[in-house]
Amino acid sequence: MEYNSDEALKLDNQLCFPLYAASRKVVGAYTPLLKPLGLTYTQYIVFMVLWEQDNIPVGEIGARLCLDSGTLTPLLKKLEKSGYITRERRKEDERTVYVCLTEEGRRLKDKARDIPKTIGQCLPLKREEAEVLYRLLYKILDN
DSSP states (O other), X not given: OOTTSGGGGOGGGOSHHHHHHHHHHHHHHHHHHHGGXXXXXXXXXXXXXXXXXXXXXXXXXXXHHTOOHHHHHHHHHHHHHTTSEEEEEETTEXXXXXXXXXXXXXXXXXXXXXXXXXXXXXXXXXXXXXXXXXXXHHHHHHO
């Protein structure tokens, strides 16, 4: 197919659309699991980063999640107000804000522990297919 033809403008010929629609569907599957925890999907993935490595700069969280500071800063302020995290500037470099989990934020991990398994059971993919998809998606992200 030539990219300057009318065929190139058909929705069924786009890679971006199934990526977009599948992403919305998967994120939507998280909603009923996260609602009892009072979390959005974006807040959940921030917690996943912090549960993996606590006490890290905001910029590192943003880089890991492909989120800009305009999205991340209000989200972190809300999590801080809810008592899940603290944010602090270091005396040695006041430009950098570090994010730390509170005890409440660490306890949330136990409440979220079964979410990945539940989501995995919702996806109509065999393990091998999921692994291939994972590698292909990261190939796109890493480019």
